[in-house]
Amino acid sequence: METGVTTKQLEQNESGKRTLTRNQRRTFTFYLFVSPWLIGFVLLGVFPLLVGLLTSFTNYDGLNLATVKFVGLGNYARAFEDPDVSFSLVRTILWGLANLPLWLVLSFLLALILNQDVKGRGLFRTIFYLPSLIPITAAVTAWRIILEKNFGMFNASISLFTPEPVAIGWLSDYSLPGMTSISIWGGLGIGMVIFLAGLQGIPEELKEAAQIDGANSWQVFRHVTLPLMTPVIFFQLVLGLIGSFQQLNLPLLVTKVGIAASSVPPRPIYLYMIHTYQQIFTNGRYGYGTALLWMLFIGILILTWIVFWSEKYWVYSGASERDN
Amino acid sequence: MDEKPLKKLSRRDMLKLSGTFFGGALLAGCAPATEAPAPVVQPTEKPAEPTAAPVTEAPVAKPVSGHVVVMHLLHEFTEDHVAAFQEANPDITVEVVDGQDATRFFAMYAAGSPPDVYRLQAPSIPGLLARKLLLDLTPYFEASQLIDIADLAPANDYYKAESPLEIGTGKIYGMCKDFSPDCTVFANTAHFEKAGLPAPDDTKTMSYTEIMDAAKKLTVFEGERMVQYGYGYDAAWIDRFWMNILAETGGSLYAAGYEKINLTGSEDAKAVAKWFYDLAVEQVTPSPKNPSPAGWFGNDFVGATASMAQYGFWFSAMAIGDANKDAVVMLPGPTWTGERRDPTVTATGAIMTSATQVPDAAWKVFEYYHAGQPSIERAGSGWGVPALKSQWSLIPQGTDFQKQAYKVLQGELELNTPPLQFNPFIGETVVSNAWNLYLDQALSGTITFDEMLTNIENDTNIAIKEGIDRIIP
Numbered sequence: 127m128e129t130g131v132t133t134k135q136l137e138q139n140e141s142g143k144r145t146l147t148r149n150q151r152r153t154f155t156f157y158l159f160v161s162p163w164l165i166g167f168v169l170l171g172v173f174p175l176l177v178g179l180l181t182s183f184t185n186y187d188g189l190n191l192a193t194v195k196f197v198g199l200g201n202y203a204r205a206f207e208d209p210d211v212s213f214s215l216v217r218t219i220l221w222g223l224a225n226l227p228l229w230l231v232l233s234f235l236l237a238l239i240l241n242q243d244v245k246g247r248g249l250f251r252t253i254f255y256l257p258s259l260i261p262i263t264a265a266v267t268a269w270r271i272i273l274e275k276n277f278g279m280f281n282a283s284i285s286l287f288t289p290e291p292v293a294i295g296w297l298s299d300y301s302l303p304g305m306t307s308i309s310i311w312g313g314l315g316i317g318m319v320i321f322l323a324g325l326q327g328i329p330e331e332l333k334e335a336a337q338i339d340g341a342n343s344w345q346v347f348r349h350v351t352l353p354l355m356t357p358v359i360f361f362q363l364v365l366g367l368i369g370s371f372q373q374l375n376l377p378l379l380v381t382k383v384g385i386a387a388s389s390v391p392p393r394p395i396y397l398y399m400i401h402t403y404q405q406i407f408t409n410g411r412y413g414y415g416t417a418l419l420w421m422l423f424i425g426i427l428i429l430t431w432i433v434f435w436s437e438k439y440w441v442y443s444g445a446s447e448r449d450n
Numbered sequence: 451m452d453e454k455p456l457k458k459l460s461r462r463d464m465l466k467l468s469g470t471f472f473g474g475a476l477l478a479g480c481a482p483a484t485e486a487p488a489p490v491v492q493p494t495e496k497p498a499e500p501t502a503a504p505v506t507e508a509p510v511a512k513p514v515s516g517h518v519v520v521m522h523l524l525h526e527f528t529e530d531h532v533a534a535f536q537e538a539n540p541d542i543t544v545e546v547v548d549g550q551d552a553t554r555f556f557a558m559y560a561a562g563s564p565p566d567v568y569r570l571q572a573p574s575i576p577g578l579l580a581r582k583l584l585l586d587l588t589p590y591f592e593a594s595q596l597i598d599i600a601d602l603a604p605a606n607d608y609y610k611a612e613s614p615l616e617i618g619t620g621k622i623y624g625m626c627k628d629f630s631p632d633c634t635v636f637a638n639t640a641h642f643e644k645a646g647l648p649a650p651d652d653t654k655t656m657s658y659t660e661i662m663d664a665a666k667k668l669t670v671f672e673g674e675r676m677v678q679y680g681y682g683y684d685a686a687w688i689d690r691f692w693m694n695i696l697a698e699t700g701g702s703l704y705a706a707g708y709e710k711i712n713l714t715g716s717e718d719a720k721a722v723a724k725w726f727y728d729l730a731v732e733q734v735t736p737s738p739k740n741p742s743p744a745g746w747f748g749n750d751f752v753g754a755t756a757s758m759a760q761y762g763f764w765f766s767a768m769a770i771g772d773a774n775k776d777a778v779v780m781l782p783g784p785t786w787t788g789e790r791r792d793p794t795v796t797a798t799g800a801i802m803t804s805a806t807q808v809p810d811a812a813w814k815v816f817e818y819y820h821a822g823q824p825s826i827e828r829a830g831s832g833w834g835v836p837a838l839k840s841q842w843s844l845i846p847q848g849t850d851f852q853k854q855a856y857k858v859l860q861g862e863l864e865l866n867t868p869p870l871q872f873n874p875f876i877g878e879t880v881v882s883n884a885w886n887l888y889l890d891q892a893l894s895g896t897i898t899f900d901e902m903l904t905n906i907e908n909d910t911n912i913a914i915k916e917g918i919d920r921i922i923p
Contacts, residue, residue, distance in 0.1 A: 185916070193919075270745065290672070293676065392739075409880060
């Protein structure tokens, strides 16, 4: 596509006024329409990123503009000596392993069930999607009431079947499964909707053809539905992977103790982003904190690349077959 | 036509686009959380020196105008207050930025436009003073028609300083909106009676040992379930309580010069920390292993789940609920050695920033909020002791409980406890965060009590060292 404007490319209209060619007008219109986003991306995305990168090489604490010092790779080196970095990274990986597969499987199963032609499925879809519409703060507050150790409804229900009242710390000792439950409950709806969209894009003829060939329901699912859904699973996996490593709100909200400003999440959910948050907002280590964020970015980038690399082994792509 | 047909996106293209999009989103996560400018930006302030402070010229009597930005809580500095002020001062406009948010304050400061008036608590003052962010308001106070310096309650001494390490006297950098001696204890008398304990006596000062004994007896379990606990305190203020108790012993939490915290090297400090640790071990207070059922021990007390709550007089405005009606008394603050002290550990108030471009207009707003109609409304609400002694008569004493609390309050105020000297080199939650972090591990058995103290000490000392490096070039 030609984009440059030269004298030769200018046409003259009837009044002798120079005007742009149709192609150039289209190019101009294209840039005109994308420019608001582009300007926003540069100013609100690229610029802060560069500031963040610069900050990671300094001892900036939010206020010391007058005494800020360049510390080279010191903040990055420090991360390798900080035992809480490795600890929180392990906890984050455990959180991802607990949350991501369970979320994928459950939301896919739910989508499969609600993709059936049953009466009232619209109502059920709405009901299952509702948790995704509730603000996370409100949702966690409600869950805290349910999972509270001494007076929570969940433990009270369990206590109906035990000789003595139990007090299981779902948000302290067992905060990882506790938080996973909240996360899956809240994320199931959005996961289901995306899987449903994928399921509805599968041509009925393919399923019917398989059934005519004698395939039973399981075989249709295994050899038709599942392969055609792998691009959606891939998409959800990438999305979930990134989200797992960036998780910050849930542990903070689960732990928030009254008006105290210094609540620290319990060790099972002391995630990488929590440690980063502590460094920046409690200790004023903006430089170190942004270095941790950049290290996380590189880590996620590598993981995402691995997932993309694995795509060719398990993600069905009709386009590539057609290309062949 | 020279138009090319649009290429239809394949699934693979869509996935690549999605990857690019989320990659972008991921990158955005690496940006700093605040919109701080690049650290290479030339400073607008001179390098901070812990002994220096900006000089304020005496205010000139002339018409005042300007736009004043106040960072405050909107439910305290209300729209009605703003409207009333602007009506009386038509040449001054007021914009209230909601919150007492240090991060937002930092971001506004870094962007070169800090608020003119900023709500804060006393522990922040030495640090901000060391960074030369506070405006000396002494000339304004001296010239004020609304505020008489002699009328300032002693808690306002937190806002006076000779230097960041000499809080209590000297130039005036701000004042409280209200305050309370914060070591007083609210007790549920019905719980005491049920536990077979003598009724709490508001004329007698309990020792911390007595508090611990009572807390154990007041804590009730049904099976594994804790249905009532003995004692609640604000763990976010734990270092403030340590400082106060150690001051009773004649010691200090920090070494001379405030360049180190001293926990492991001081038997007194270890004993004080052990007392708070034992509260958690004995499960007589909320802890990381056994969080507050209502999310905050204040609510637990009102809901009669907590038997004692250590809070200042301000809590009397909300201490009574349906569950503990007619069963609440306010008790004097406990003592460690018998040398009683009861300082305010918050002294919540406001300062004016040294970068303000409209000091005269900002002072008018500051003066109105702290000595005008808003202060009169606060004084009559019972949410704390007025910062001006002349308003103490407005403290409500209508009910028996209010009278009882007021009587105890008088005793606490008579102690005249001098302000605590907070560390200018660290943020106000550094120690309490380290406490929460390592207390969890100690209660889990992964570290010992001594290791917990060592870890808190190491983390704090690193933070102090970094603070010194940042403040003093």
